[in-house]
Every structure is written in structure tokens, then in C-alpha cells.
Amino acid sequence: MTLDEYGKLLFKPEVIQTRDLHNQVDRTLLYGYTTERDTWHVYLLNKEIFCVRYEYKKSPVKMIVVSDVDYIPNKRLYPSMCDYEFCKLLSDRGVSLPFTIFTEVAEQTFYGDIL
DSSP, X not given: OOHHHHHHHHOOOOOOOGGGOSXXXXXXEEEEEOTTOOEEEEEEETTEEEEEEEXXXXXXXXXXXXXGGGGSOSXXXXXXXXXXHHHHHHHHTTOOOOBOOOOOXXXXXXXXXXX
């Protein structure tokens, strides 16, 4: 392997930003939960993407996203509460989406609390 090839392996493309989305409407992008049973909510609001973890009986924590995989909870995502466009962007970048079984839910703008 050459130094250039090694650098290509280590290079991580820029994290998904609002400008990468064609649909700029405020909405939930990902909704799921962690192994600790905390709620995980990634959403678009006022042209900014928020990634928030809601711990039981504690204040919400805004997560720092430095890589596309940081958008993903460590347990599961509810597929019917996730945005197709955002999931497709993640999938196209090689990010695995840990979906649980599909359960139909009423369509909403936000499926969880927002800051």
C-alpha cells in the first residue's frame, strides 16, 4: 500500500449537513433508542440538524456529530419514523442503519421532543 492509498483509507468524507438535503422542511430525520433505553432523535429545525439523546428523568443531551455514524443510536431505529432521504444519504455513505421491525404510525412532522 502506498502512502496515498493509506490516506484514502483513513479519510472520512465530511459529515452530512443540511445543504446535502433536497427537502429543507423541518422534520424528524431519525428516531430510535439506545441500549440504555434512552430516546434518540435526529431532526432538522431551522436549517440545522440536531442529534439529541433523551435520558430518562434527565435533561436532554445534544450529541456532538463528527462522523456520519454519530447520527446512529447504538441500538435501533424505528423505520416508519425515519426520513427516507436522510437514511438514503447515510446508506450511500456506507453507514449501517439498525432498523427494528416496521410498524405503521401516523405521519408527523416530529416524532419526539425537540430542544
